[in-house]
Amino acid sequence: MAEKKKTYLVLADKLIECYLGGNLKPGERLPSERELAVQFNVSRTTIREALRTLELNGLIDIRQGGGSYVKVSDIQSNKEEIITVVKAENPLVFEMLELRRALEAESSFLAANRATPADLEKLRIALHNMALSKQDPELGLKADLDFHIGIAEATHNSIFIELIHTLKGHMEETIRATQNHRFKDLSRYGDTINEHREIYLAIASGNGDKAKELMEGHITKIRAELVESMI
Amino acid sequence: MAEKKKTYLVLADKLIECYLGGNLKPGERLPSERELAVQFNVSRTTIREALRTLELNGLIDIRQGGGSYVKVSDIQSNKEEIITVVKAENPLVFEMLELRRALEAESSFLAANRATPADLEKLRIALHNMALSKQDPELGLKADLDFHIGIAEATHNSIFIELIHTLKGHMEETIRATQNHRFKDLSRYGDTINEHREIYLAIASGNGDKAKELMEGHITKIRAELVESMI
DNA sequence: TCGAGGAATTTGGTCAAACCAATGTTATAA
């Protein structure tokens, strides 16, 4: 069904496409409201609503008498830098794992306070798939990843979400490395599933501190398994 | 510093205070734009900008011909959260702070287990400079930064070290934003110094769990100060 | 020639009145 979009949002997108999508560098000025109104064939009022939208999203800076300027978002570029740092093909497996411990523990805490019913549903599905996957390593891998990513997404913090996706490759590697152990000793795989389930319950019940503690323990245990698998 | 706030943001706050601060339950309808314009003695245009702000922040739902309704909030949000959303100059500031909480808490934990005498010496110097800087904001800023960076370096985890340097700009911004409050109330600045000192002691004595807990509290407090400084 | 000061212009901020479009309400007729 064709959703009817609000005009000011459509305009905001057009503005981004025309001016913020690379054609205008940070610090440069946009055309005046009156010019934009003519260009897009709408009233100044409507253009102003679109500009407000961009301002509230931190994309531009509006100054009375001055004009609208593309914001030099330290933070936006910071965000990209952070991703770059983490992305760097790092052979530093254990350092990465420490980063994951930091990120995922805090994610669990935040998720417990913010997860929507839809977020929780995703986590339940991942849990369920994992339980079904005792004989299927690939399904297990995917479900395991889905669970960890699902928690990050439940924080609704865009930086955490991007970072966890950046770390996906590393997580996959780690899981594969430890899978041999897990499948040799099925009870251990069961332990992992139980840990996930407990983390889920803590998040679903809104117990942030407990969720964080459990996730810390979980990743510490992964580290131990990784050490074993390398012996 | 008497910042001149944009009218529509001020109005958005008033609307929250009058209607979303508990007096109106989720699902209930706000007065019409025309009524609100009369009530706050501004034009309908201005009221509309304020309502847009609330809509963009997901607090209300505006339906043509229907009216504006308080949204059933996805995330469990207390009043402070709401204020935060509306006030945030850059929506990513608080996301960044959450990232810092994750990184610096884990850093403190790791530092407590790995800090060398040289690492500890650096932290002591930063602490000392901070104590000396009650009258010198710039020195205080640098000492504050040095302390946080020093902890990351004491982890000897290259990823953490790179990340904290990437976040330096953001940290500086946050410290500056909260400095006004700190210097208005010197006892509060003393609190900050004491928090740093306690974190140092926990690290120096090898108590990782305590160091982590203290750092978490410290950054949570920074967040609260940041919220205050924006009101 | 250069710089300071100030007037004129540009640009965003606010207001008012009108009309359109979608929704909600009420009255009417089957």
Place this chain on the structure above:
DNA sequence: TTATAACATTGGTTTGACCAAATTCCTCGA
């Protein structure tokens, strides 16, 4: 009672005007 048409309400958009801040540009004096 129900379906429908007329009306009222409410948000959406346009226009034009004026205010306030910032910028631009010109003049004048050193």
